Amino acid sequence: MRYFIGNKMIGSEHYKLATVQECLEYFKDIEEPELDTETTGLCCHVDNLLCIQIGTPDRQYVIDTGVIDVQVFKPLLEDPTKTFLLQNAKFDIKFFMKHGIHISNVYDTMLVECLLTAGDENRSVSLATQCKNYLGVDLDKTIRANIQIEGLTDRVIVYSAEDVRYLTPIKAIQMEKVKELQLEEVVKLENDVVKVFADMEFHGVLVDQKVWLDVADTTEKGVESLTKELDKIVETDPKLIRYVPDVVQGNLFGFEERKLNINWGSNNQKLNILRDAGVKLDSVGDPVLQKLKSAHPLVPVLINLSKQAKLVSSFGRDFLKHVNKKTGRIHPNYWQILHTGRISVKEPNVNQIPSKGELATIIRSAFIPRKGYKIVGGDYSGMELRIIAEFSKDPLWVKAFAEGGDLHSILCAATFGIPIEDVKKPFPEKPTVKYRDVQKTINFGLAYGMSKFKLADTMQIPVDKADEIIKKFFSVVPKVEGFLNGLGNLGKQRGFIRTGRPFRRIRFFPQWKESMSQSPRAGKLAGEIERRSKNSPIQGTNGDVIKVALVMTHKAIKEEGWPVKILLSVYDELQTECKETHCEAWKDRLDELMIEAAEVVIKNTPIVVDCAISDYWQK
DNA sequence: CAATCGTGCGCG
DNA sequence: AAAGCGCGCACGATTG
Numbered sequence: 001m002r003y004f005i006g007n008k009m010i011g012s013e014h015y016k017l018a019t020v021q022e023c024l025e026y027f028k029d030i031e032e033p034e035l036d037t038e039t040t041g042l043c044c045h046v047d048n049l050l051c052i053q054i055g056t057p058d059r060q061y062v063i064d065t066g067v068i069d070v071q072v073f074k075p076l077l078e079d080p081t082k083t084f085l086l087q088n089a090k091f092d093i094k095f096f097m098k099h100g101i102h103i104s105n106v107y108d109t110m111l112v113e114c115l116l117t118a119g120d121e122n123r124s125v126s127l128a129t130q131c132k133n134y135l136g137v138d139l140d141k142t143i144r145a146n147i148q149i150e151g152l153t154d155r156v157i158v159y160s161a162e163d164v165r166y167l168t169p170i171k172a173i174q175m176e177k178v179k180e181l182q183l184e185e186v187v188k189l190e191n192d193v194v195k196v197f198a199d200m201e202f203h204g205v206l207v208d209q210k211v212w213l214d215v216a217d218t219t220e221k222g223v224e225s226l227t228k229e230l231d232k233i234v235e236t237d238p239k240l241i242r243y244v245p246d247v248v249q250g251n252l253f254g255f256e257e258r259k260l261n262i263n264w265g266s267n268n269q270k271l272n273i274l275r276d277a278g279v280k281l282d283s284v285g286d287p288v289l290q291k292l293k294s295a296h297p298l299v300p301v302l303i304n305l306s307k308q309a310k311l312v313s314s315f316g317r318d319f320l321k322h323v324n325k326k327t328g329r330i331h332p333n334y335w336q337i338l339h340t341g342r343i344s345v346k347e348p349n350v351n352q353i354p355s356k357g358e359l360a361t362i363i364r365s366a367f368i369p370r371k372g373y374k375i376v377g378g379d380y381s382g383m384e385l386r387i388i389a390e391f392s393k394d395p396l397w398v399k400a401f402a403e404g405g406d407l408h409s410i411l412c413a414a415t416f417g418i419p420i421e422d423v424k425k426p427f428p429e430k431p432t433v434k435y436r437d438v439q440k441t442i443n444f445g446l447a448y449g450m451s452k453f454k455l456a457d458t459m460q461i462p463v464d465k466a467d468e469i470i471k472k473f474f475s476v477v478p479k480v481e482g483f484l485n486g487l488g489n490l491g492k493q494r495g496f497i498r499t500g501r502p503f504r505r506i507r508f509f510p511q512w513k514e515s516m517s518q519s520p521r522a523g524k525l526a527g528e529i530e531r532r533s534k535n536s537p538i539q540g541t542n543g544d545v546i547k548v549a550l551v552m553t554h555k556a557i558k559e560e561g562w563p564v565k566i567l568l569s570v571y572d573e574l575q576t577e578c579k580e581t582h583c584e585a586w587k588d589r590l591d592e593l594m595i596e597a598a599e600v601v602i603k604n605t606p607i608v609v610d611c612a613i614s615d616y617w618q619k
Numbered sequence: 620c621a622a623t624c625g626t627g628c629g630c631g
Numbered sequence: 632a633a634a635g636c637g638c639g640c641a642c643g644a645t646t647g
Contacts, residue, residue, distance in 0.1 A: 266643055267626060285627055310628060313641050340637060342631090349639045352629040384631085444631095448635035458635090523632030535636040539631090571631045 002161040006051075006064030006152065014158050015062070020072050023054065023061045027076055030056055032107070032171075034164035035077075035084040037092045038147050038156075044094040044202065045326040051152060053164045060161035064152055070099050080104045085167040087127040089191075090336075093198035103195075109167055111190045112174045114337035115183055119496070119508035121339075131166050134173045139163070186503040186544070190337060193547045196554040196566065197334045204329035205350075205567045205577075208616075209320055211366040215359060219311040226305040231260045233297050239277050264305055274298060291460070307357070315354060315363055322348045334569070341505045341540035343547075343569060351570055355619050367568075367617035369577045374613050376564070376587050378594045380545070380572040381608040382407065384447060387541045390605045391500060392483035396476060401605050412439035414476040415469065429461045442473055446484060447538050449531030484534045491533025492526055499540035500601055507536045541601060542572065549574060549597035556593055562586055568617070575617055583613045 002015035003023070011017045027033050034055040041047030049065040052073070063073075077084070077096065082104060086092055089108040096103055113125040131137040143159040150156060178187050234240045243260060263269055270284040279295045281288050289303050322330045335344045345351050353367075354360040369375045385407055389397045400410040412435050413420040423436040441458055442450075456466035474481035491497040495512030499505040509515075509532065515525035550569055553576070557564045563579035564586055574594065578586045591611045598607040612618060 263643080265641095268643075283626080306627075310641085314629065314639095318641095335638090338637065342637060344638050346639060349630085351631075352639065354629065356630090445635055448637090450635040451633085453634050455635090521632085524634095525632095527633055531635065532637095539637060542631090573631095 001059050002158065003059065003061045004064070004152075004157055005061060006067045012154050014154055015161070018061060020063075020068060023063070024072075024076060026059065026061075027054065031081070032083050032085055032168065033076075034060075034167040035086050035092065035103075036160070036164045036167075037095055038160055039095055040148055042091075043324070043326075044091075044098050045324055045331070049095050049099075050147065051160060053160050055161065055164040055167075057165055057168045060165050062152070062157050062160050070096075070101065074099075074101050077101050077103050083107050085109065085164075085171055087130075087163075087167065089194050090198045090201065090334075093195060094202050097198065097202050105191070106194060107171055107191055108194055109170050109174065111194060111337060112171075112178065112187055115186060115190065115505065116174065116177055116181070117508070118337065118341070118506060119339050120510050122510075127163065127166075130170050134170050135166055137166060139166075181506060182504060183506065186341075186505045189503060189544070189547055189551070192551045194336060196550045197336060197569075199554065200566050200569065201331050201333060203565045203567070204324065204327055204331040205575075206329050206368050206370060207320070207323060208366045208368050209323070211362065212320060213317060215315075215362055215366070216312070216317040219308055219316060219359070222308040223305065223312050226301055226308060227258070227264055229301050230264055230298060230305065231258060231262070233301065234260060234262065234273065237277060240273060242276075243273065264302070265309060270302060274302075311354070311359060311363075314352075319348060332568070338543075339507055340536045341499055341503075341507070341543035343543060345570075350568055360619075364618060365616040367575075368615065372580055373577045374580055374583050374615060375567070375575055375617055376578045376583055376590060376611065376613050377573060377575040377617070378549075378590045378609045378611045379574075379619075380594065380598065381610055383542050383545065383572045383598075384538050385443065386602060386605045386607065387500070387538050388447065388480060388483070390602045391537070391541075392477075392480045393604075394477045394479035394483070397480055398605065404606070404608075408436050408440050408443060411443065411473070411477065412436045415439060415442070415473045427459075429465055430459055433459065438469065439473075442470065446470075446473075446480075447535060449484075449488065449534045487533045487537060488530040489533075491529050491536075495529075497533045497536050499537050499544055502600070503541075503544045505540050505544065507532070507540065509533075545598050545601050546572065546574070548600050549594045552597045553590065553593050556589065560589075562589070578613075587611045587613055 003018035004011070004015045005018050005020060005023060008017060036053045038050040039047050040050060049070065051065055052063050052070065054061050078101065083106065084103055085107050088110045089106045093103055109130060110125050113130060117123040117125065128139045128141050131139045139162060140159065143155060147156050178184060234243050243262060245259065262273065267284050274281060274296065277296045277298060279292055279299065281292060286303065286306065289299050292299050324331055330348060332345045332350045333347045338344055354363050386401060389401050396414060400407045409420055409423045412423040416435055418435065424434045427433050427435050427438050438459055441455065445455060452463055452467040452470055455470065456463040459466065487497060491509060492515070496506050496508045509529045511525040512529060515522050515529055546569060550566065553566060553574060556562065563582055565577045566574065567577050568575040576590065591609050594609045595607045
């Protein structure tokens with residue numbers, strides 16, 4: 001039965017009228033109410049609630065928030081004994097936060113669907129798909145686009161009610177699968193951490209636009225001068241004469257204009273010009289150009305240009321479009337569950353803000369705290385390498401962390417049989433790199449399932465030599481080899497792989513069946529599964545850790561009353577904004593919390609967190 | 620004209 | 632049988 005609470009005088013054949021009192025009374029004893037909202041748009045800061053829907057499979061209440069003050073539902077929504085069922089809870093939570101309402105506990109059907117389908121590239125986690133697959137019900141989503149235009153008409157009321165009534169049966173079916181797959185712990189983790197992401201997104205982070213625009217000026221000028229440099233080289237190379245126009249158009253305004261109409265941003269044009277200049281290549285990507293630095297004077301300039309052009313296009317003045325008109329802050333959007341369990345971010349993707357290169361420090365310094373606050377950040381040191389230590393139990397690898405030495409240097413000395421003082425000496429096969437750099441490539445690369453071919457290519461050494469190095473390396477850390485091969489085989493045999501305890505998140509390999517068949521693609525697919533099986537538990541366990549850290553930090557801030565907001569979650573790193581007066585104490589507490597969080601998963605390997613207080617985001 | 624694909628590159 | 636994992640974003644080229 002559907003009920004409407006608003007200012008309509010009569011009900012309809014589709015719904016009855018009800019009062020707030022009746023609604024609150026009904027939900028007094030309901031432990032898991034279904035919840036949803038309709039809004040005037042997607043942004044919680046500029047758009048508003050149109051209605052909220054609270055329901056059970058038997059009864060759905062659609063409440064017109066234009067007429068009814070949402071505050072009357074605050075006690076219900078904040079009732080800690082209840083768990084609210086939502087699809088994509090983060091969205092609704094943020095709209096309630098705007099009204100100072102903080103929903104107690106949530107179960108998010110979308111997040112659980114992500115966990116149950118991790119690895120499937122063609123999946124859909126929409127409510128419509130879940131209704132279809134689990135219940136055989138077709139939801140009419142065509143009305144949604146019209147809600148803002150037509151308001152709470154009868155058919156919109158029906159649509160809105162339908163959007164909540166299936167959440168209970170969906171949860172029931174999902175939880176059977178969750179139990180079967182032993183995903184209870186990770187379901188709880190994701191449903192807890194979604195509230196933290198909502199909080200982070202709502203709060204956002206401040207960007208100093210002056211600093212940002214200064215950097216943009218610098219990078220734009222850089223692109224301009226590199227372009228001129230490239231043009232000049234083309235003009236002076238007889239082989240490239242056909243790119244120089246015979247007649248140069250006059251310029252009425254007397255500005256200096258480019259004579260050539262080459263677009264140096266076009267990979268096609270770059271490729272053709274370099275080929276005409278006598279350079280043999282089939283791509284203009286950085287790894288290829290690096291090897292051809294001395295093949296033609298254009299090449300080194302092109303390398304610099306693509307770096308500089310990237311800074312302009314991705315981190316130039318256009319980036320400021322992400323500053324919210326209402327709040328003056330950026331509000332990155334987190335996607336909580338990738339196939340491995342990692343998080344991604346968009347609009348803007350704060351994960352990919354430059355951290356290397358000369359301008360990186362300045363770019364990051366544009367991310368600043370509110371007035372009267374400082375940025376306090378914590379960064380897990382070598383988390384993926386510690387996860388390898390924890391799960392492989394390799395004596396040398398473990399010993400390196402136990403003694404607090406530099407893992408890359410210790411392993412390097414062992415692999416190449418050299419004294420540890422010599423690890424920064426040139427690598428004889430390729431003197432431009434150091435022994436330790438080779439080791440770093442191996443340490444990270446092997447966790448991705450890298451082959452001798454790739455190592456040879458990356459290091460520019462013969463395949464035989466690469467093979468020899470890998471063999472020697474695995475002979476000094478045999479349990480790491482066993483660990484990685486074990487994962488690879490497990491994934492290939494079972495068609496799925498898990499992260500470590502206690503979460504044991506699953507990633508499925510939908511291509512598994514074909515990989516076991518006579519298909520011509522079988523070998524390729526098996527290789528894919530093998531490499532992903534090696535990497536997913538490492539990357540995913542890292543994701544598990546950072547999510548525990550977010551939950552614990554958020555909880556401590558609330559329960560211990562810290563004047564702190566979590567700003568960003570970037571891979572191994574948490575950035576917070578803390579009142580100046582509390583920075584020192586908070587820094588110590590954050591350090592403790594992050595270590596405690598990691599120890600939920602990593603029990604036998606020491607955890608190191610680098611914490612810092614600063615006036616901006618620093619690495 | 621917009622939608623989609625391919626390439627390249629920022630981060631870990 | 633191919634040969635390093637996981638992303639989001641911008642741009643140019645292609646397609647509808």
